Amino acid sequence: MNKVSFVARWGIVFAVLGFFTLYSAAALGVGHNKAYADAISHNAAFRGSKDFVVFEDDGDGGGYHGGHGSRSARMICAIDQNQLNALRAAYATTTYTTTDVGGQPKGIAEVYKTPSVNKHALYQTIGLDTHGPQCQVLKTSESFLLFLLPGVS
Amino acid sequence: MAIRSGGRLHLFFYWLLFGILGGSIALLALSTKYQAVWQLYHSVYFLIILAYTWYTAALLFIGEIKKRSYPQYNGEPIAVIIPAYNEEPKLFVEAIRSVLKAKGNKTIYVIDDGSVRGIDKRKLLAGCQQFGIGIHFFSVNRGKRHALYHGVKALAASHDFIVTIDSDTILDEDALVRLVEPLKDPRIGASTGDVMLLNEKQNLLTRMIGAYYWVGLQIFKRAQSNLGMVVCCSGCLAGYRSDVISSIIDEFVEQRFLGEACTHSEDRHLTNLVLREGYDVVFTDKAVSYTSTPASIPGFLRQQQRWKRGYIREATFTLTYAWKRRPLLFLQILLCELTVPFLAFGLMIALLVTIVTSPSIFLTVILPSWVVFMFVRFFPVIFYGKKKIPGLFLYMFFYEIFLYWQFVYALFTVKNKSWLTRG
Numbered sequence: 001m002n003k004v005s006f007v008a009r010w011g012i013v014f015a016v017l018g019f020f021t022l023y024s025a026a027a028l029g030v031g032h033n034k035a036y037a038d039a040i041s042h043n044a045a046f047r048g049s050k051d052f053v054v055f056e057d058d059g060d061g062g063g064y065h066g067g068h069g070s071r072s073a074r075m076i077c078a079i080d081q082n083q084l085n086a087l088r089a090a091y092a093t094t095t096y097t098t099t100d101v102g103g104q105p106k107g108i109a110e111v112y113k114t115p116s117v118n119k120h121a122l123y124q125t126i127g128l129d130t131h132g133p134q135c136q137v138l139k140t141s142e143s144f145l146l147f148l149l150p151g152v153s
Numbered sequence: 154m155a156i157r158s159g160g161r162l163h164l165f166f167y168w169l170l171f172g173i174l175g176g177s178i179a180l181l182a183l184s185t186k187y188q189a190v191w192q193l194y195h196s197v198y199f200l201i202i203l204a205y206t207w208y209t210a211a212l213l214f215i216g217e218i219k220k221r222s223y224p225q226y227n228g229e230p231i232a233v234i235i236p237a238y239n240e241e242p243k244l245f246v247e248a249i250r251s252v253l254k255a256k257g258n259k260t261i262y263v264i265d266d267g268s269v270r271g272i273d274k275r276k277l278l279a280g281c282q283q284f285g286i287g288i289h290f291f292s293v294n295r296g297k298r299h300a301l302y303h304g305v306k307a308l309a310a311s312h313d314f315i316v317t318i319d320s321d322t323i324l325d326e327d328a329l330v331r332l333v334e335p336l337k338d339p340r341i342g343a344s345t346g347d348v349m350l351l352n353e354k355q356n357l358l359t360r361m362i363g364a365y366y367w368v369g370l371q372i373f374k375r376a377q378s379n380l381g382m383v384v385c386c387s388g389c390l391a392g393y394r395s396d397v398i399s400s401i402i403d404e405f406v407e408q409r410f411l412g413e414a415c416t417h418s419e420d421r422h423l424t425n426l427v428l429r430e431g432y433d434v435v436f437t438d439k440a441v442s443y444t445s446t447p448a449s450i451p452g453f454l455r456q457q458q459r460w461k462r463g464y465i466r467e468a469t470f471t472l473t474y475a476w477k478r479r480p481l482l483f484l485q486i487l488l489c490e491l492t493v494p495f496l497a498f499g500l501m502i503a504l505l506v507t508i509v510t511s512p513s514i515f516l517t518v519i520l521p522s523w524v525v526f527m528f529v530r531f532f533p534v535i536f537y538g539k540k541k542i543p544g545l546f547l548y549m550f551f552y553e554i555f556l557y558w559q560f561v562y563a564l565f566t567v568k569n570k571s572w573l574t575r576g
Binding site: 016017020 | 199203206207210214217525526529532533536
C-alpha cells in the first residue's frame with residue numbers, strides 16, 4: 001500500500017469515527033439543551049412570562065417509560081408568581097435561572113418525575129390547562145440508543 | 154507466587170459478573186421510573202463501546218505505521234503436536250499431509266486421545282511409521298489438555314518451539330516457519346496465525362461464520378497483537394517457545410475452576426499463562442491455516458456455548474494478573490469484554506419490550522441507528538475485507554438473536570465440562 005493510499009484510508013477511518021463521536025456528543029448532550037432553550041424561548045415569546053415550570057410528561061396513557069426509542073417529553077408551561085409559590089409548597093422543586101436565545105433571564109422550576117409526582121395532580125395544584133397556549137410539549141426523540149455489538153470470543 | 158485459576162481473586166472477578174448482571178437489571182427497573190437513570194444507563198454503555206472502537210482503531214493504526222519485524226527462521230527444531238479424537242479420517246489425513254509438506258525442521262507427533270471411531274488405528278500407526286511421524290495412543294479418552302501435556306513433556310526438551318494444531322487443520326506451506334519466527338524474539342512467548350474456513354462457501358451460515366472469524370482475527374487479534382497481548386492463541390494453530398510452555402505445562406494440565414477440573418478452552422488458558430508469566434503473545438497473518446466450521450445452526454451454537462463458557466472463565470482469570478502488569482489489557486477485558494455483555498442485559502430486555510410494544514420505533518429509530526453504529530464500528534472492513542461485509546451484517550443479527558443470550562446462560566453454567574461438539 002503506498003503512502004497516499006495509507007493516509008487516505010486511515011484519514012477516512014478517523015474522520016468517520018470523529019464525526020460520529022461529535023454527532024453522538026451533540027445528540028446526547030448539546031442537542032437536548034439547545035432544544036430545551038429554544039422551547040423556553042419560543043414559549044416566552046408567546047407568553048411574555050419570566051417563570052416556567054418544567055416537568056416530564058408521562059403521557060395520557062402511561063406507556064413504557066425509559067425504554068429503547070422512548071421519545072422523552074417535557075412539558076414546559078409559563079407560570080406566574082402565585083403558581084410558582086403553589087408549586088413550591090406542594091413539590092420538591094429545583095429552581096434556577098437560565099437565559100433564552102435572546103439572552104433574557106428566565107426562572108425555571110423543575111419538578112422531576114417520581115412515582116409520587118402525578119401529572120394530573122400537578123396540573124391541579126398550580127391550576128394549569130396543559131392544552132392551553134401557556135404550555136408546550138418538548139419532545140426529543142433519542143436518535144441513537146442501542147448499539148449492541150457482536151463479541152468475538 | 155503466581156495467581157492460579159480458581160483462586161480467590163479469580164472467583165471474585167467471576168462473582169463480580171453476577172453483580173454487573175444484577176446491576177443491569179436494577180438499572181432497567183429504575184429506568185422505568187426515572188428517565189435520568191435510563192439516560193445515564195444507555196449513555197454509559199454507549200460510551201464504553203465508543204471508547205473501545207477508538208482504542209481498536211488506534212491500535213490498528215499504530216500497528217500499520219510501526220510494523221513489527223521478526224528474526225528469520227534458521228532451521229531451529231519445531232515439534233508439531235496434533236491431538237486427535239474421533240476425527241473424520243479424510244480430513245485427518247489431509248491435515249497430516251499438509252504438515253508433512255510444510256517447510257521447517259519439524260518433528261510431527263500425533264496423540265490419539267482414546268478414539269472410539271474415526272480413523273482406523275492400525276492404518277494410522279502404519280501411516281505414521283511410514284512417514285516418520287511419532288504417535289501415541291491413550292487407552293481411554295483423557296481430554297485434549299492431557300494430550301497436549303503428553304506431547305509437550307515428550308518433545309519440549311529437544312525442540313526450540315512447540316506448535317499445536319487441531320486434527321482438522323490444514324497448514325499453508327509457510328505456516329510453521331512464519332509462526333515460529335516471532336518466537337525468536339525473547340520477549341515473545343507465544344504466537345498464533347490466521348485461520349480461514351475450508352467450508353466458508355458451503356452455505357449462508359458458514360459465510361457468516363467466515364466473516365466472524367475474519368473480524369476476530371484481522372481486527373481484534375491484530376489490534377491486540379500490537380500491544381503483544383493476544384488473549385487466545387487459537388487451537389487451530391498456535392506456537393510456543395519450548396522453555397515457556399515447559400514452565401507452565403504442569404499448572405495447565407491441573408487447571409481447576411469452581412472445584413472442577415477444566416476440560417475445554419485449553420487454548421485460551423495456555424495463552425493466559427504465557428501472558429501471566431510476562432511474555433508477549435502475538436498474531437501473525439503470514440502463518441495461514443484452514444479449518445472447518447459447523448455448517449448447521451445447532452452445531453455452531455453448541456460450539457459457541459462451549460467457547461463462551463471458556464471465555465468467561467478465562468477472561469476473569471486474565472483480570473487476576475493483568476491489573477498489575479498490563480493495565481490496558483485489564484481495562485479492555487473488564488470494561489469492553491465482560492462489563493459490556495452483562496451490562497447490556499437490561500438493554501436487551503428493554504429492546505424486546507420495545508419490539509413488542511412499539512415496533513415502529515424499533516424499525517424507524519433503533520434499527521437504523523444500530524446499523525449506522527455497526528458501520529462506524531467496523532469501518533476498516535470497507536478497506537480491508539469488502540467481501541466480508543454481507544456475512545458480517547448477517548452475523549450481527551445472528552448475534553443479537555442467538556449468541557448474546559448464550560453469554561448469560563454461560564455465566565450460570567460455566568462449570569459445565571461438556572465439549573458439546575467433540576466426537
